Amino acid sequence: MKKATFIGGTHIDSFKELTNTYESKKANPPDFVYIPLSQHIGSPCEAKLCVGEEVKMGQVIGKTLGFVSAPIHSSVSGKVVSIEKKAHPAGRFVDCIVIENDKQDTLDGSIVDEPQPEQLNKEQLLKKILDAGIVGLGGATFPTHVKYSPPADTIIDYIILNGIECEPFITADHRIMLEYPEEIVRGLDYILKTTGAKKGIIAIEDNKMDAIQKMNLVCDCHANIEVVICEEKYPQGSEKQLIYAVTNREVPVGGLPLDVGVIVNNVGTAKAICDAVEKNMPLIERMVTVSGTSVDTPSNYIARIGTLFSDLINQSGGYTEENNKIISGGLMMGKTMYSDEVPITKGTSAILVLKDDRKKAPKEQACVRCAKCIDACPAFLEPTRLAILTKRKEFDRLDTEQNIMSCIECGTCSYVCPANIPLVEYIRLGKLGVTKNKKK
Amino acid sequence: MTQETLLKISSSPHVHSGNSISAAMRDVIIALLPATALSIYFFGLYALAIIVTSIASCLLAEYASQKFRKVDITINDYSAALTGLLFALIIPPATPLWLVFIGGTISIVIGKQVFGGLGNNLFNPALVGRAILVASWPVYMTRFVSPFDGVTSATPLGIIGEINKQFAGGLIPDTNLMASLPPLSTLMTGSIAGSLGETSAIALILGGLYLIFKKHIDWKIPLLYISTVFTLALIFNGPYDRLWYATYNIFAGGLLIGAFFMATDWVTSPTTKKGRIIYAIGLGLLTFLIRKGAGLPEGVAYSIILMNMVTPLIDRYTRGRVFGEVKKHG
Numbered sequence: 126m127k128k129a130t131f132i133g134g135t136h137i138d139s140f141k142e143l144t145n146t147y148e149s150k151k152a153n154p155p156d157f158v159y160i161p162l163s164q165h166i167g168s169p170c171e172a173k174l175c176v177g178e179e180v181k182m183g184q185v186i187g188k189t190l191g192f193v194s195a196p197i198h199s200s201v202s203g204k205v206v207s208i209e210k211k212a213h214p215a216g217r218f219v220d221c222i223v224i225e226n227d228k229q230d231t232l233d234g235s236i237v238d239e240p241q242p243e244q245l246n247k248e249q250l251l252k253k254i255l256d257a258g259i260v261g262l263g264g265a266t267f268p269t270h271v272k273y274s275p276p277a278d279t280i281i282d283y284i285i286l287n288g289i290e291c292e293p294f295i296t297a298d299h300r301i302m303l304e305y306p307e308e309i310v311r312g313l314d315y316i317l318k319t320t321g322a323k324k325g326i327i328a329i330e331d332n333k334m335d336a337i338q339k340m341n342l343v344c345d346c347h348a349n350i351e352v353v354i355c356e357e358k359y360p361q362g363s364e365k366q367l368i369y370a371v372t373n374r375e376v377p378v379g380g381l382p383l384d385v386g387v388i389v390n391n392v393g394t395a396k397a398i399c400d401a402v403e404k405n406m407p408l409i410e411r412m413v414t415v416s417g418t419s420v421d422t423p424s425n426y427i428a429r430i431g432t433l434f435s436d437l438i439n440q441s442g443g444y445t446e447e448n449n450k451i452i453s454g455g456l457m458m459g460k461t462m463y464s465d466e467v468p469i470t471k472g473t474s475a476i477l478v479l480k481d482d483r484k485k486a487p488k489e490q491a492c493v494r495c496a497k498c499i500d501a502c503p504a505f506l507e508p509t510r511l512a513i514l515t516k517r518k519e520f521d522r523l524d525t526e527q528n529i530m531s532c533i534e535c536g537t538c539s540y541v542c543p544a545n546i547p548l549v550e551y552i553r554l555g556k557l558g559v560t561k562n563k564k565k
Numbered sequence: 566m567t568q569e570t571l572l573k574i575s576s577s578p579h580v581h582s583g584n585s586i587s588a589a590m591r592d593v594i595i596a597l598l599p600a601t602a603l604s605i606y607f608f609g610l611y612a613l614a615i616i617v618t619s620i621a622s623c624l625l626a627e628y629a630s631q632k633f634r635k636v637d638i639t640i641n642d643y644s645a646a647l648t649g650l651l652f653a654l655i656i657p658p659a660t661p662l663w664l665v666f667i668g669g670t671i672s673i674v675i676g677k678q679v680f681g682g683l684g685n686n687l688f689n690p691a692l693v694g695r696a697i698l699v700a701s702w703p704v705y706m707t708r709f710v711s712p713f714d715g716v717t718s719a720t721p722l723g724i725i726g727e728i729n730k731q732f733a734g735g736l737i738p739d740t741n742l743m744a745s746l747p748p749l750s751t752l753m754t755g756s757i758a759g760s761l762g763e764t765s766a767i768a769l770i771l772g773g774l775y776l777i778f779k780k781h782i783d784w785k786i787p788l789l790y791i792s793t794v795f796t797l798a799l800i801f802n803g804p805y806d807r808l809w810y811a812t813y814n815i816f817a818g819g820l821l822i823g824a825f826f827m828a829t830d831w832v833t834s835p836t837t838k839k840g841r842i843i844y845a846i847g848l849g850l851l852t853f854l855i856r857k858g859a860g861l862p863e864g865v866a867y868s869i870i871l872m873n874m875v876t877p878l879i880d881r882y883t884r885g886r887v888f889g890e891v892k893k894h895g
Contacts, residue, residue: 450573451572457580464572507884543585
């Protein structure tokens, strides 16, 4: 069978063997959880309770103020200690609700098993997804109910579940597929019903043959769901590249997957939707990979939202090296943290702890026009050209002539560059310049 | 960890492929070793003296230019050494050492550093050195010797050029001249008169394949360049057997070293995929045109320099569409 793929990209050592064969563990519930009121793309939530109030597990603690938003629930039962600004993995300081965990896990009254989930209609399903605070768990954290509310005349042909996980080290989605295959497929069924799409596709990279087998087994009895095997190549998991690989459709520049009749969801999101529909369980925990070369026992955890990075790193046996860097997310696109005292949010797929070798990094040299960046760019841009134009501050050309805004910042160009030019950093600056220029 | 010991942050990606310019340059030097070794075997220790002089002059010129320009000294990145080696391999084996020294210096100073150093040069530096020497010291630069004995003799392409002239003048080509052409098998091993490192087809192909295997060069450039010359020679075969003439055109002269080692130079070849195809075919056309129609027996060096000149233009007009840019008419 021919494997689906996209044009461009590169191969990267995966390091997935550190964690991919070990069953995920339930992380020990922490004494305190720090739940940020902004864990999604869109308007932040407003705190719904006061300091000193008792909360139950799964209770709404942050309510939405706009349509593009998602409510936030307590991941433990206990007492609100404070509402304060805390460091957020996205890099800013964000209002957090700090809850002291009573370790009772007393469930909120709304969390009851749905007697006949298959009877629910479109609107009821959409409401459950909204109420459960479901956002894209692949890392983008776009509110899922917004994705499922396209303009009235939009026809959705495919729902693609993204089980690619092309970033090195991360195996969270891999473990979800191995441990919750039925939930994923039932979740996909609900998504198909909610969106009216005819076909569901589960896309998995060929370095996860066990997950492919398992998902195939479950999908066998679903005529409208298919598993598609993709070639292992970075950034295969990028939404637009995945859509091209699987359906041969190209999302137009500046457009959305909806424009080509496709919605992409992470496999973890499908599992969360299944829990939301069948158990009325909101999104209060997620699978997190704790890995890297400087952590004692790399593992996957099902961790409560609001658990501190340091807590999970300690549960993994702690640091094995001095002087580390901590990355939230992947090696290629994740963000480095300035502290390990940041909470896990809905978008935290991985915590990587690596030896800090940045001092040894080679110096940026002149571009030798080798074109490796151009050949590897999955958006068909000319990264070296974009970097040069950014240095010259030619923002108009960057925008209209070079289409710089099409850059998905996957980092492939910086990765392959033999001159060690931080291309993606220049491009980010260039994009910033273009945005500022337009506002003028 | 407390707030006092904040970790350092940096921008993604947090990993690098390990690709480096110097590693690539080193690999090109490795790929040239078979041809280098054979040149010493065929043309003796004097060949070694040329190579050493050339590399030394390039390193010295690089060092002096960078000192003068007050930029970082990068003579250990193998780039100047590669220019030196390439320059040595594309000049006649009897070139006096003082001229080699001048040529190496010209290659680096005029071929590369005046443009702003590595990455900014418009032309292949070694070819600039050669072209200026051919124009300024033509007697030295056109005197070729046969291997082992060092007797002055014509290169195979020189003989073909002579025959072409006679043929174009309506004369029946001299059969003695035809008979003096070395057989194809000798062209393969390289025991013929020619520039130091261009004579052995096998050594050059071996090196070229190594570079393709290591993914340092785009295989399309040598393939299209060589096949364009081959095809044109098949069509415009003159007084020769078609297949023989086409094959002879590939293995004689500087085509192989040019196609594998100089046309593929990162800095001076186009960066777009489409551009590289146009560039390679253009090289083939020019090379054959010069060999066949011009007064010169060989055209590889000038073709590459000419195509280097239009590389920025090719890049500009072959920019592809961006992913998701709507295809016209459907």
